[in-house]
Amino acid sequence: MSGWVTFWKWACIVGMGSFFAMALLVIPFGARDIARLFRDLGSGGQPPGGRQQPGSNERPA
Amino acid sequence: MSIFATNFTALDWWIVAVYLCAIGALGVWVNRYVHSVADYMVAGRSAGPALNVATFVATGLCLVTIMYSAIDGFNRGFAYMILGVIGMAIGLFIGSTGFVVRRLRAAKLTTLPEYFQLRYSRRVRVVAGVICALAGILNMGLFPKMGATFITYATGLGSAGVTHIVVEGDAPDRAPVAKAADPAQSARIAEEHMARQRATLARQELTVNIVMTIILAIVLLYTVTGGMVAVIVTDYTQFVLLALGLGLGVFYCLTRPELGWGKITASWQAYRGEAAFNPLAAGSYGGFWVAWMLVHFAAAALCWAPEASRTLTARDPETARRTFLYGSPGQFIRLAIPALFGIAAFCFISQNQELARHFFPEGLRGKGVHADQAAPLLLGKIIPAGLLGLVLAGMVSALMSTHDSYFMCWASVIARDVIAPLRGRELSDREQIRITRIIIVCIGVFLLVWGVWYKLPDSVWNYMAVTGSVYLCGAIVILIGGMYWKRASSAGALAGLLGGLASVPIVFLPDWFTGSTVLMGQCGLGNYALCAVLFIVFSWLFPDKRPAAAPAEAQP
Numbered sequence: 001m002s003g004w005v006t007f008w009k010w011a012c013i014v015g016m017g018s019f020f021a022m023a024l025l026v027i028p029f030g031a032r033d034i035a036r037l038f039r040d041l042g043s044g045g046q047p048p049g050g051r052q053q054p055g056s057n058e059r060p061a
Numbered sequence: 062m063s064i065f066a067t068n069f070t071a072l073d074w075w076i077v078a079v080y081l082c083a084i085g086a087l088g089v090w091v092n093r094y095v096h097s098v099a100d101y102m103v104a105g106r107s108a109g110p111a112l113n114v115a116t117f118v119a120t121g122l123c124l125v126t127i128m129y130s131a132i133d134g135f136n137r138g139f140a141y142m143i144l145g146v147i148g149m150a151i152g153l154f155i156g157s158t159g160f161v162v163r164r165l166r167a168a169k170l171t172t173l174p175e176y177f178q179l180r181y182s183r184r185v186r187v188v189a190g191v192i193c194a195l196a197g198i199l200n201m202g203l204f205p206k207m208g209a210t211f212i213t214y215a216t217g218l219g220s221a222g223v224t225h226i227v228v229e230g231d232a233p234d235r236a237p238v239a240k241a242a243d244p245a246q247s248a249r250i251a252e253e254h255m256a257r258q259r260a261t262l263a264r265q266e267l268t269v270n271i272v273m274t275i276i277l278a279i280v281l282l283y284t285v286t287g288g289m290v291a292v293i294v295t296d297y298t299q300f301v302l303l304a305l306g307l308g309l310g311v312f313y314c315l316t317r318p319e320l321g322w323g324k325i326t327a328s329w330q331a332y333r334g335e336a337a338f339n340p341l342a343a344g345s346y347g348g349f350w351v352a353w354m355l356v357h358f359a360a361a362a363l364c365w366a367p368e369a370s371r372t373l374t375a376r377d378p379e380t381a382r383r384t385f386l387y388g389s390p391g392q393f394i395r396l397a398i399p400a401l402f403g404i405a406a407f408c409f410i411s412q413n414q415e416l417a418r419h420f421f422p423e424g425l426r427g428k429g430v431h432a433d434q435a436a437p438l439l440l441g442k443i444i445p446a447g448l449l450g451l452v453l454a455g456m457v458s459a460l461m462s463t464h465d466s467y468f469m470c471w472a473s474v475i476a477r478d479v480i481a482p483l484r485g486r487e488l489s490d491r492e493q494i495r496i497t498r499i500i501i502v503c504i505g506v507f508l509l510v511w512g513v514w515y516k517l518p519d520s521v522w523n524y525m526a527v528t529g530s531v532y533l534c535g536a537i538v539i540l541i542g543g544m545y546w547k548r549a550s551s552a553g554a555l556a557g558l559l560g561g562l563a564s565v566p567i568v569f570l571p572d573w574f575t576g577s578t579v580l581m582g583q584c585g586l587g588n589y590a591l592c593a594v595l596f597i598v599f600s601w602l603f604p605d606k607r608p609a610a611a612p613a614e615a616q617p
Contacts, residue, residue: 004338005326008139011146012401015393016311022114022390023304029111030297037112037293 067217067441073450080454113384116296118391123463124208127399129521131436134403138337140345141400148392156386162372166381174478180543181551190478196532197471206512208460209273215437280464281505299458306455314405328408332425349582360537366470406435472500534592535561553600560592
């Protein structure tokens with residue numbers, strides 16, 4: 001049973017550690033992506049691979 | 062003082078209220094950026110990798126995820142965390158290889174059933190849309206109730222009207238041990254006690270229902286107006302708060318003097334033994350259930366519309382792949398951290414006689430009751446005022462971020478994959494958006510009714526898994542088969558999809574069945590096998606007359 005306790009201890013350290021490290025990166029870069037998203041949507045511009053899709057038969061206003 | 066009292070103060074209420082107002086206003090404000098149906102439903106496919114990861118994690122980490130993980134953590138200990146390990150492993154695999162997701166994103170779809178029309182036929186798309194929406198809405202049925210339960214007990218609202226401490230047992234059908242010598246007086250005391258218990262339970266139920274209604278109204282407001290742009294932007298905000306809230310929760314669970322890693326593991330070792338740590342041990346989940354979860358998580362990652370929609374909102378196929386890779390730790394923590402809250406709650410409760418009597422009337426080695434109250438109560442008691450408001454705002458975020466994504470996904474599926482094909486013509490952007498908004502409101506009303514009427518099962522996770530199976534069992538088979546097997550036919554796809562409906566009756570079976578991990582594991586695996594067999598046999602027997610489109614050609 002002590003083997004399982006150790007396993008869960010390290011699983012938590014690795015899993016949670018990598019998540020919070022990822023969060024530290026995602027928070028600032030996500031803010032940058034939001035700014036880009038608004039810029040793309042606001043300009044009606046076409047990001048790579050975006051905004052053309054089936055069923056959309058009206059041009060953006 | 063009631064055992065349900067927590068550290069939640071007026072300051073915490075203000076924090077939550079300001080947050081709710083801000084998120085609602087933000088969602089309405091971004092409506093100005095919605096110009097077309099692509100903007101409304103997939104945010105113009107403009108989300109960058111970091112933003113996509115944030116929304117991917119926020120969508121998967123609902124308050125109901127926190128609740129069902131905390132419940133299973135409370136009932137079964139560390140063994141439940143095997144789900145987090147499975148989720149992370151599958152995220153790493155898909156993120157490393159781009160398996161399926163790259164091709165899906167390359168096809169520039171808005172919903173997954175669109176692929177089924179391109180690869181098979183319009184009929185397959187409509188059937189997939191109906192089953193997908195049915196499974197998704199049923200799956201979502203417990204979200205508001207579970208979320209409202211968390212808020213009610215973490216804020217101390219559950220203690221409103223509780224004027225006495227429960228002494229012996231807590232169920233309305235159990236009388237307290239009356240000390241009166243006179244039998245008549247004893248009976249009267251018991252009757253009064255039971256009446257008070259019933260009134261308390263009714264008040265708590267009413268509180269939960271009111272909280273549920275308020276949350277649903279706010280989510281409906283900003284999802285209906287802002288569509289997927291609102292969902293993505295609010296999901297990002299919610300990711301930030303979630304990370305903060307979960308971090309604070311873990312910090313206090315591991316640093317409080319009465320808790321800490323050593324004490325938590327020691328209490329589980331003392332009362333539950335190896336079954337609390339080893340998911341394959343006797344008395345734990347068992348091999349069938351773990352195998353079912355392995356298949357189920359893989360299917361959900363690729364086909365479950367809210368998660369799959371993150372593939373479709375990505376800027377390009379590479380971003381779709383990286384979303385899974387970078388989001389894989391999120392797959393672990395979304396299950397492991399809430400489970401840790403439940404696990405810590407067990408340790409906390411084991412040190413308090415009153416709480417132990419409330420949660421374990423048969424003793425700490427016996428079956429627990431009211432498991433849904435344990436984790437929120439723990440957080441409400443160990444996190445200090447002020448910070449508790451932040452944590453709760455994070456949890457409310459978790460509730461809202463999943464609700465909005467689910468609303469958008471199921472409504473989009475019904476509008477685009479059921480209504481539009483059945484009408485036989487393309488709907489205009491304006492029509493699609495209007496229909497989607499109406500469907501979102503209808504789903505909201507259904508959730509209110511279902512949440513009030515449906516009794517919470519013993520294992521909420523098993524309910525979630527079974528309702529998901531209704532769609533996933535067939536969808537994963539025909540998705541992979543369609544991409545990698547040229548002989549796959551429309552008849553086979555229809556048979557495979559309909560095979561998933563075999564899971565519907567399980568939702569209504571009693572707790573002794575749905576609470577058994579062995580039976581559920583066998584049924585779950587059996588349903589996947591059934592769908593695969595139906596798909597292969599019908600594809601062989603009834604091949605399509607036209608040659609199958611190669612995956613690369615299956616693009617609009």
